Amino acid sequence: MQYKIHCGIAHTRWATHGSPKDVNSHPQRSNEKNEFMVVHNGIITNYREIKEYLKKKGHNFESETDTEVIAKLAQHIHDLYPDFSFRQVVEVVIQQLEGAFALAFKSSKFPGQLVATRRGSPLLVGIKSNSRLQTNYFPVLFSRGSCFPWADDHRPLEEGKRAFSTFPSNRYSTQRSAEV
DSSP states (O other), X not given: OOOOOSOOOOOOOSOOSSOSSGGGXXXXXXXXXXXXXXXXXXXXXXXXXXXXXXXXXXXXXXSSOHHHHHHHHHHHHHHHOTTSOHHHHHHHHHHHOOEEEEEEEEETTSTTOEEEEEEBSOOEEEESOSXXXXXXXXXXXXXXXXXXXXXXXXXXXXXXXXXXXXXXXXXXXXXXXXXX
């Protein structure tokens, strides 16, 4: 896979579905074209039900993970509603999920954009690179930038076009300007 990079995504795993092998590692993809990619920290408690629904709709699964279910659900939503924005696709996806999670989505359908969200699981957002930030787990490098924990559950963060935007459930946008 080759991508033009505008962001980096990392996570620590505290639980997983499936055995430790390459096909179960992150990111998980929606299909062979990698149209939707997801990194996920947490657990989706209703992933089996969603997986069965998606299988009935013709989706094939490669891994044993709950994360792949999220990627395929994003693809399914986009296929049903091709005029939806990336943020709208993610909003519909997270409405279907039960559990605690932090999610980061990338898509070839929406180049130059990243959407991230959380529910009951930590999400840390950093801007720029090459200076240090100490977290509970490992040091993170940042350069003359800023880093902040994403505190809002159910409020997607959309990155693109050199700014971050958040979208509360009432659909009004709040801009958090940042040089990216």
